[in-house]
Amino acid sequence: MGKDRNSVLDIRNLSIEFATTRGRLKALRDVTLSVPPEKIVGLVGESGCGKSTVIFSIIHLLAENAVVTGGEIEFEGRDILKMSPNELRAIRGDRISMVFQDPMTSLNPVLSIDTQMTDIQYRANIDMEEKRNRAVEMLARVGIPDPRQRLANYPHHFSGGMRQRISIAMALLANPALLLADEPTTALDATLEAQIIHRLRQLQDMVHCSILFVSHHLGLIAELCDNVVVMYAGEVVEEGDVRDIFHRAAHPYTQALLECDPARIKEKTRHLPTIPGDIPDLVNLPAGCIFSNRCPQVFSKCRTTAPQRFEVEPGHFARCHLVTEGDVP
Amino acid sequence: MSEAVNRKMRTERSALYNLLSRLYHNPLGFFGLILVVIVVGSAIFADWIVPYDPIAINIRERLQGPSAKHLMGTDQLGRDVFSRIVMGSRIALKVALVSITLALSCGLVLGLIAGYGPPWLDKIIILIFDTIRSFPTIMFALAIVTLVGPSLETVILVVVITTIPVYGRIVRAQTQAIKNNEFILAERAMGANIIRILSLHMLPNIIGPLLIIASMDLPGVVTIEAGLSFLGVGVRPPTPSWGSVLNDGYSFIRNTPWLIVSGGIPLIITTLGFTFLGEALRDILDPKLRKDI
Numbered sequence: 001m002g003k004d005r006n007s008v009l010d011i012r013n014l015s016i017e018f019a020t021t022r023g024r025l026k027a028l029r030d031v032t033l034s035v036p037p038e039k040i041v042g043l044v045g046e047s048g049c050g051k052s053t054v055i056f057s058i059i060h061l062l063a064e065n066a067v068v069t070g071g072e073i074e075f076e077g078r079d080i081l082k083m084s085p086n087e088l089r090a091i092r093g094d095r096i097s098m099v100f101q102d103p104m105t106s107l108n109p110v111l112s113i114d115t116q117m118t119d120i121q122y123r124a125n126i127d128m129e130e131k132r133n134r135a136v137e138m139l140a141r142v143g144i145p146d147p148r149q150r151l152a153n154y155p156h157h158f159s160g161g162m163r164q165r166i167s168i169a170m171a172l173l174a175n176p177a178l179l180l181a182d183e184p185t186t187a188l189d190a191t192l193e194a195q196i197i198h199r200l201r202q203l204q205d206m207v208h209c210s211i212l213f214v215s216h217h218l219g220l221i222a223e224l225c226d227n228v229v230v231m232y233a234g235e236v237v238e239e240g241d242v243r244d245i246f247h248r249a250a251h252p253y254t255q256a257l258l259e260c261d262p263a264r265i266k267e268k269t270r271h272l273p274t275i276p277g278d279i280p281d282l283v284n285l286p287a288g289c290i291f292s293n294r295c296p297q298v299f300s301k302c303r304t305t306a307p308q309r310f311e312v313e314p315g316h317f318a319r320c321h322l323v324t325e326g327d328v329p
Numbered sequence: 330m331s332e333a334v335n336r337k338m339r340t341e342r343s344a345l346y347n348l349l350s351r352l353y354h355n356p357l358g359f360f361g362l363i364l365v366v367i368v369v370g371s372a373i374f375a376d377w378i379v380p381y382d383p384i385a386i387n388i389r390e391r392l393q394g395p396s397a398k399h400l401m402g403t404d405q406l407g408r409d410v411f412s413r414i415v416m417g418s419r420i421a422l423k424v425a426l427v428s429i430t431l432a433l434s435c436g437l438v439l440g441l442i443a444g445y446g447p448p449w450l451d452k453i454i455i456l457i458f459d460t461i462r463s464f465p466t467i468m469f470a471l472a473i474v475t476l477v478g479p480s481l482e483t484v485i486l487v488v489v490i491t492t493i494p495v496y497g498r499i500v501r502a503q504t505q506a507i508k509n510n511e512f513i514l515a516e517r518a519m520g521a522n523i524i525r526i527l528s529l530h531m532l533p534n535i536i537g538p539l540l541i542i543a544s545m546d547l548p549g550v551v552t553i554e555a556g557l558s559f560l561g562v563g564v565r566p567p568t569p570s571w572g573s574v575l576n577d578g579y580s581f582i583r584n585t586p587w588l589i590v591s592g593g594i595p596l597i598i599t600t601l602g603f604t605f606l607g608e609a610l611r612d613i614l615d616p617k618l619r620k621d622i
Contacts, residue, residue, distance in 0.1 A: 059518045061514055061517060061518060088520075089520045089521075089522060090520065091520070092517070092518055092519060092520030093518065093519030093520035093521070094520060096518075097518065097519060098515065098518040098519075100511045100514065100515055101511070102511055105510050105511040105512060106511040106512050106514075106515050107512055108512045108516075108530055108533075108534070109512075109534070110533045110534050110537070111529075111530070111533060119529060120519055122521075122525070123520075167515075170519075174519070180518075
């Protein structure tokens with residue numbers, strides 16, 4: 001678990017709680033992950049497991065009732081959580097930028113694309129015409145046909161897929177070191193999804209940024225990402241190279257998740273496989289492993305002690321007693 | 330080919346031209362525009378339009394009916410009612426424009442602060458708004474007039490104070506509805522500061538509906554001015570105001586009903602004109618309601 005000096009983003013032992021009427025909801029517990037330079041890291045997990053909370057904590061857009069109770073988020077060697085609002089604003093949209101989930105609401109409906117794309121370059125010390133040229137160039141890169149003419153259009157003149165590509169273009173205009181993508185393809189249909197993914201791959205090669213890509217779609221992650229981080233109920237349960245995770249998943253949750261992927265099912269069946277049980281209550285956390293109530297391979301130790309992050313093989317971590325059992329008496 | 334040329338032509342035309350051409354194809358809106366032009370035109374060119382001095386007294390020709398000499402007759406002091414009405418449009422529009430502009434600007438700022446700012450500030454601003462709105466306008470006006478005395482400025486002050494909460498609440502509600510939209514989050518994620526977010530991204534989203542509401546409120550303000558003058562607490566006589574024309578006519582309604590009718594006509598024209606125009610503009614300016622592009 002040594003500090004990886006080369007990482008663009010290093011999240012260490014991050015814990016976040018939400019104040020609710022029922023008590024403190026422990027949304028993230030001890031989350032550790034890192035994003036190496038010029039790599040695409042996939043953050044995967046079911047709904048409500050804290051994927052978006054991780055993203056929003058990086059860009060500091062958490063809801064007002066969120067409290068960071070511990071840990072650090074180190075971006076390019078500086079802890080984001082200790083930054084003043086002004087320092088934070090200076091890196092947002094310059095070193096870090098973000099693509100949102102729903103392209104229908106992430107563009108301002110009453111401003112033309114031209115206005116929005118030139119405005120977003122407000123930090124650049126260049127004249128209007130230059131900004132416009134950069135916008136056109138970026139629109140062309142993301143595959144908007146006829147970009148110079150389309151610049152005068154408003155968001156409602158574009159289809160969902162085009163809007164998402166415009167959002168990506170806007171996010172990349174700043175030449176960020178890190179691009180956060182919060183399920184950017186969830187609101188789009190399957191063919192567009194593949195298009196956007198390929199586009200993102202190409203763009204990443206051109207811009208040389210790292211991408212933290214959130215999705216619950218395993219197929220996408222496998223296709224796009226270099227590294228994978230699997231989250232469950234606010235914890236990182238497994239982390240590693242995409243091949244290691246998909247071929248040698250160490251954590252029972254990851255294994256179950258892979259079995260549930262419809263694309264992987266070989267035989268014809270009426271019933272899609274599911275993981276039985278529900279996510280535990282995050283206000284009153286159960287003792288032991290967070291996955292113990294649903295784990296098919298659960299044994300007595302799982303219900304009493306929480307497993308620690310363990311390096312299964314170089315660069316491949318898991319939080320499970322099954323993988324540590326050999327070392328622990 | 331011709332399609333492309335057409336589109337190019339359309340984008341090259343000025344926005345104002347587009348607006349007017351769309352307004353022309355909206356019969357009710359166009360009618361409203363004509364009425365508004367009549368009212369505004371008579372206010373601007375009042376000095377050339379009026380046939381008589383609106384405050385010149387001529388007792389020998391008092392309470393005459395409409396005729397070629399006096400288009401709307403004369404009042405109990407023999408003043409030409411048509412001249413008084415035309416001159417009165419100046420007072421009416423002056424009060425309406427000045428007070429709506431002031432109320433709109435104050436309401437906009439307060440509403441944006443209440444909607445986007447911290448919750449405790451929101452609570453204080455809303456408390457002030459509710460306190461003001463709990464007074465009936467006329468009672469409030471009478472109280473203010475008793476304090477500072479009747480004048481044009483008093484009328485404007487009353488209208489501004491009583492309409493700030495109306496705009497403030499609209500702006501606040503709109504701001505709250507928009508502030509959690511992803512494009513505002515995106516803007517924050519891109520490092521925009523609060524002034525940039527409010528002025529460049531919030532304002533264009535709320536200013537459209539707000540201007541429409543303001544244009545539809547304009548006749549309401551004109552009516553308040555007329556009402557206060559009617560009650561004798563507005564503009565001081567002998568300054569011509571639609572309200573005082575109505576008041577003069579009210580005393581002689583049994584013998585000379587045209588006085589009260591001619592005092593009412595401009596109010597009706599103003600109300601209809603601004604309402605129709607406002608509604609047409611709302612339909613035209615809202616990009617989400619636009620079908621022709």
